[in-house]
Amino acid sequence: MRALIPVVALLTLTACGSGGPPAQQSGPATLRMSIWTANEAHLKLFNEIAAGYTKAKVTFESIPLESYTTTLTTQMAGGKAPDLAWILEGSAPDFVTSGALAPLKSRIENAGELVPAATKLWEKDGELYAYPFSTSPFGVFVNTDLLREAGQKLPAKGWTWEEAMAGAAAVAKKGKAGLVVGDWDYKNWTNLASLWGGWGAKAWSDDGTTCGFNQPAMVEAMTFLHKSIFTDKALPGPGTTVDFFAGDAAMVITQISRASLLKDAKFGWRLLPLPSGPVGDYSVIGQAGIGVVKKSPQADLAADFLGYFTNSANSAKLAQFFPPARSSLLNVETLAKSNPLVEPDQLQSVVIDGIAKGVVKPNHKGQEELIQTARAALDPMWQAGADVKTVLDGVCTKIQPLLGS
Known part of the structure; x- marks a missing residue:
């Protein structure tokens, strides 16, 4: 197996290398922005916003999520940035430090x-390095x-994990899936923070x-999860793919x-x-943040585009998918305009209140190696009797040897 090169090492190489002189280009300026989404609605909106920028033609390069950070940092180290x-939250510490x-605040x-809780992860020494x-x-x-159909009381704000799992298990007994943790699939364990946070558990100290x-706290939360999977059958087991949005599950943990x-x-939802x-x-x-690659020969123009892409008017458009x-803009009236499918009280309780009190998913320097190491160590958990x-x-x-290193 190829040795894993820490992301921070690749980024340090990128930051320090000369990169050579910029290539001469003819015609209108062009900018390339790497993104992980390939969602057609997302791309359509991005392209519509970029079309209004008159200083350059902007293209969006979609990279699969599972290899996104590795591909991006390899491109950067190889002079193809x-x-x-x-930038995903897990890699923020590596990129920012x-x-x-390039600095962006100005x-x-x-x-x-900008809400301080939202910018904290992307700042260093008072400067902002990604929006x-x-x-x-x-x-x-x-x-x-x-x-x-399963004879369950419909949940409302203030419900508990016990109630959620009881409802999910009841639906599972009727032949459909219960609760799905979106984008986890027994691999991306960082998404389990959406559950273990209810116990005050953390992957590592602050x-x-x-x-x-x-x-x-973590042992209690994971014991609850394990029982919910293998005893109560409230969650689909390993190797089972279920699509909530096709009507095949009672619940899914995901984002707006x-x-x-x-x-x-x-179906009603x-x-x-x-x-x-x-x-x-x-x-x-x-x-997720958007940063400007410092070594780009067009870093100044890229920063100018980012200012345009994230100005108040365009941020309101992006709010359809990205709070x-x-x-x-963090008010029900603004969010309701771009999210007509979601009820105003749901926007308030999930999005606005959630941002005010939320904790960001686990992130750490050297996150890629940490994720892979912890994932392998967690594998024995996902079987009955563990x-x-x-x-x-x-x-x-x-993972302890990787922390603080």
Whole structure:
């Protein structure tokens, strides 16, 4: 197996290398922005916004999510970097501290109105190195028809994890799937933060130096999850793919950007905040930032485009899929215009309230290696009869040497 080169090493190489002189180009200026989404609705909106920018032609390069960060950093180290890049929250510490990104604060319209909780991950020494264009809390889409058919009370704001799993298990007994953790698939464990946050559990300490997988809160949360999967059958088991948006599951944990998939839904649904856990109400946020690659020969033009792409008017358009970090846009009236499928009270409770109190998904320097190492160590968990505490102790044994390094 090829040795894993830490992302931070590639980024340091990118930041320090000369890159050579920029190639001469004829004709109108062009900019390339790397993104992970290939969603047609997202691309259509991006291209519509970019069409209004008169200083350059902008193209969007979609890279599959599962290889996104590795591909991006390899391009950067190999002299084939894009001018702008969509950066996932897990890789933010590497990108922000490496020197690979250009400073942006002076290029962002009304930067002072950006919500501090949204910019924290993308700042260093008072400077902003990526614009947090998507600050999206996780919520739960619920198929109300399936719950009614299973004789279950419809959930409402203030529901608990016990209630959620009971409803999911009841639906599963009727032949459909219960609860799906979106984009987890027993691989991307960081999305489980949307559940374990209810127990106050953390993958590692706030300073990033101590493993949290074997702490009591995490053991309790993962024991609850394991029982829900293998005893109660409330979640589809490993190797099972279920599409909530096709009407095949009672619930899915995901973000508001997926609401567009319900445009032609043949079933009733509602969007709710994450259920409360032993520590009470909480919110978990997935973030993405857009940065300008510092070594790009067109970095100044790229920063100018980013200022345009994220100005107040365009941020309002992007809010259809990507909740904005601008305080002036974080209100029900603005979000309702771009999210007509979601009820105003749901926008308030899931998105606006969620951003105000949310904690960003796990992120750390050297995140790619951490993710792969923890994923392998968690694999023994996903079978009936697993000793949860022993598995979690094993996770800490594997990742502790990577923390704080």
